[in-house]
Amino acid sequence: MSVLSAHPGRLRDFVSQLASVIDQNPDDESRILQEGRQLLQRLVREDDWLPEAFSRPRPDHYQQYLLHADARSRFSVVAFVWGPSQRTPVHDHRVWGLIGMLRGREYAQNFRRTDNSLHADGEPVLLEPGQVEAVSPAMGDIHQVTNACDDQVSISIHVYGGNIGAVQRATYQADGREKPFVSGYSNDSLPNIWDLSREVTA
Numbered sequence: 001m002s003v004l005s006a007h008p009g010r011l012r013d014f015v016s017q018l019a020s021v022i023d024q025n026p027d028d029e030s031r032i033l034q035e036g037r038q039l040l041q042r043l044v045r046e047d048d049w050l051p052e053a054f055s056r057p058r059p060d061h062y063q064q065y066l067l068h069a070d071a072r073s074r075f076s077v078v079a080f081v082w083g084p085s086q087r088t089p090v091h092d093h094r095v096w097g098l099i100g101m102l103r104g105r106e107y108a109q110n111f112r113r114t115d116n117s118l119h120a121d122g123e124p125v126l127l128e129p130g131q132v133e134a135v136s137p138a139m140g141d142i143h144q145v146t147n148a149c150d151d152q153v154s155i156s157i158h159v160y161g162g163n164i165g166a167v168q169r170a171t172y173q174a175d176g177r178e179k180p181f182v183s184g185y186s187n188d189s190l191p192n193i194w195d196l197s198r199e200v201t202a
Helices: 009-024 031-042
Strands: 063-069 077-084 097-103 108-115 116-120 125-127 132-135 140-146 156-161 169-172 178-181
Touching: 009 063, 009 077, 009 169, 031 097, 031 132, 077 132, 077 140, 125 132
Parallel strands: none
Antiparallel strands: 063 077, 077 156, 097 132, 097 156, 108 116, 108 125, 108 140, 169 178
C-alpha cells in the first residue's frame, strides 16, 4: 500500500510541460500564462498527488511549501496551505504568477495603490477546486488571499515566473506604504518531494 500520493507523476509532468512552454516562449508572458493556465488546471483538477507532508497547516500562520524550483530560476511551484480563515497580508509578486485551487476555497482580493492610500479593486474572486487565476505586474499585482473556509484547510498551488521565495517583494499598509520582504519557504525538516514521489510501501 502506498503511503504517499497515488499519482506522483502528475507534478513531474506539469513541471516538464511548463518548462517546455517557457523554453519555446521565453519573452512572451501572455503565451506563458495562457498555456500555463491550461497545464495548471489539469494538475489541480485531480487531488491525488500532493504528499501529506506538504499539506499540513499550522494554527498560527499559512504555510508556503516549495514543491519545485527551476534550476535556472525561470519558475517555481509552491503549495499554499491555509488553516481555517487564515490570510496573507496585502502583498505583491513582481513576477507573473498562476494560482490553482486544489482543495477547499479561497478569496483573492485585488488592490490598487495611489500615492497615499490602498483601495480594493473590484469584488473578491472566489476560487474553487480546479479553477486558476493569474497575477502579473502587467495586469495588476497587488492582492490579498484568504481561506474562504472557516472550518477546514484549503490548499492552492501557485506557480511563479521566478524563485518566489528569493524574490524581493513588498507588503502594503492601508496608507499605501510598502514594507520590503523576502518570503522564503516553510520546508524546514521536510524531505525532498522528489524523493517522496518514489512509491513507498508499508
